[in-house]
Amino acid sequence: MHPxxxxxxxxxxxxxxxxxxxxxxxxxxxxxxxxxxxxxxGGAVFGASAEALYVNAPFKSxxxxxxxxxxxxxxxxxxxxxxxxxxxxxxxAQFTYRNARGKSTLTHEPSSSVPERYxxxxxxxxxxxxxLLRWLGRGLAANWFTPYLYxxxxxxxxxxxxxxxxxxxxxxxxxxxxxxxxxxxxxxxVGLIVPMSERFGFRGDIGLTRSKQTTNRQGxxxxxxxxxxxxxxxxxxxxxxxxxxxxxxxxxxYFNGERAGSMTIAGVFxxxxxxxx
Numbered sequence: 001m002h003p004x005x006x007x008x009x010x011x012x013x014x015x016x017x018x019x020x021x022x023x024x025x026x027x028x029x030x031x032x033x034x035x036x037x038x039x040x041x042g043g044a045v046f047g048a049s050a051e052a053l054y055v056n057a058p059f060k061s062x063x064x065x066x067x068x069x070x071x072x073x074x075x076x077x078x079x080x081x082x083x084x085x086x087x088x089x090x091x092x093a094q095f096t097y098r099n100a101r102g103k104s105t106l107t108h109e110p111s112s113s114v115p116e117r118y119x120x121x122x123x124x125x126x127x128x129x130x131x132l133l134r135w136l137g138r139g140l141a142a143n144w145f146t147p148y149l150y151x152x153x154x155x156x157x158x159x160x161x162x163x164x165x166x167x168x169x170x171x172x173x174x175x176x177x178x179x180x181x182x183x184x185x186x187x188x189x190v191g192l193i194v195p196m197s198e199r200f201g202f203r204g205d206i207g208l209t210r211s212k213q214t215t216n217r218q219g220x221x222x223x224x225x226x227x228x229x230x231x232x233x234x235x236x237x238x239x240x241x242x243x244x245x246x247x248x249x250x251x252x253x254y255f256n257g258e259r260a261g262s263m264t265i266a267g268v269f270x271x272x273x274x275x276x277x
Contacts, residue, residue, distance in 0.1 A: 031195035032146050035203065036237055036245040036275040037094075038136065038193070039087040046086050049273030051098065053079040053251065057266035059104040059124045069111050075124030075264070077102020090136040100125035118167055122179065123160035125265060130154040136193075145192045150205065156183040156255065156263060162217070171219030178218040183255045183263055185211040187231055200238045203249075207231040213257025227256030247271040 032038055039045035059075040081098030104124030110117050132152035140147050162169075162177040169177045189207020196202070209229040216222050235249035248270050255263040 031198065031201070032138075032141070032193060033277070034195055034198050034239060035193050035201055036239065036247075036273060037085060037087070037092055037134075037203075039089060039092065040277060041138065042089055043277065044086070044088045045092065045275060045277045047273055047275035048082065048084045049247070049271045050082045051080065051096075051269055051271045053081075053098065053100075053265075053267055053269040055079060055100065055102065055125050055265055055267035057252075057264045059106075059264065061106060061122065061261055069109065071106040071108055073104040073106040073124070075102060075104040077125035079125060079128075079265075079267075081128075087134075090138055092134045092136070094130075094132045094134070096128070096130045096132075098128040098130075100127065116167075118164055120162055120164045122162050123158045124263075126156040126158040126181065126183070126263065128154060128156050128265075132187075145194045148191050148193065148205070149189075150191065150207070151188045152186070154183075154185050154187060154209075156185075157181070180216045181261065181263070182214045183211050183257065185209045185229075185255055189231060191233075198239070200236060202234070202236050204234040205232075209253065209255055211255040211257055213255065213260040213262070215257070215260045223260040225258035225260040227258040227262070229254035229256040229262070243274055243276060245273050245275060247273065 033040055036047060037045065055075055055077045057075050059073045061071050077100045079098045079100035081096060083094055083096035085092055085094035087093065102125045103121045105119055105121045107119050108117060130152060132150050134148050134150040137147040158181045160179055162179050164175040168175050171177060187207055187209045189205050191203065191205025194202040209231055211229055212226045214222065214224045232252040233249065235247050237245055237247045239245045250268050251265065253265040
């Protein structure tokens with residue numbers, strides 16, 4: 001066989017596969033637009049969602065008794081809020097606000113300097129404001145997913161009374177001690193959008209947080225420190241009507257303030273939103 005004929009025969013399977021590959025890419029590029037947060041290439045998207053988050057996560061705090069020990073509890077709370085977003089092409093910006101209501105009960109175990117056991121409750125899930133910017137890697141898309149990068153900034157704050165179940169705080173003379181915790185964090189990470197059909201698909205990402213935490217407690221010196229934490233999110237979206245969608249997922253966020261303490265937000269969330277493209 002002539003060398004050219006052999007080369008043509010060897011290339012034939014790849015040539016025949018091109019229409020199939022092109023078709024799969026067209027299907028993928030069409031399906032990715034069904035994610036309610038994705039704008040058409042060269043087009044715009046606008047939307048808003050209402051959100052409810054149920055938090056059930058470990059909670060750890062340095063002891064208010066100033067004996068150098070850590071107290072452990074569990075944060076249980078309901079957090080409600082919403083977000084608005086807008087995008088053009090591969091870039092999407094989103095702003096989110098969440099406001100939580102919930103407590104964590106901590107137990108102080110006897111130590112050499114404070115030899116008593118008591119329980120007290122604190123507000124463990126804070127208010128949160130968050131701004132994110134996402135870049136969608138359409139040019140890096142595979143047959144079944146499209147990657148993205150995101151960067152953002154978040155602020156968390158709690159202003160509450162630390163309440164003892166028994167006894168009184170020496171610093172206040174009552175069973176209440178005023179406390180305030182603030183966290184400011186930069187966040188960034190990578191993720192994937194996996195469209196399954198025109199109706200539903202999945203979105204997931206992992207990232208890092210760089211947090212600065214400031215803790216003020218009545219009668220104590222201000223504690224301030226920075227640290228590295230993490231962020232994990234998994235979401236399923238479902239388009240149940242034109243412009244309308246529902247989302248269900250899980251979230252884990254760890255904001256590490258080192259010596260000033262830390263905040264963990266972990267739980268499941270549900271969202272209902274409206275999108276216009």
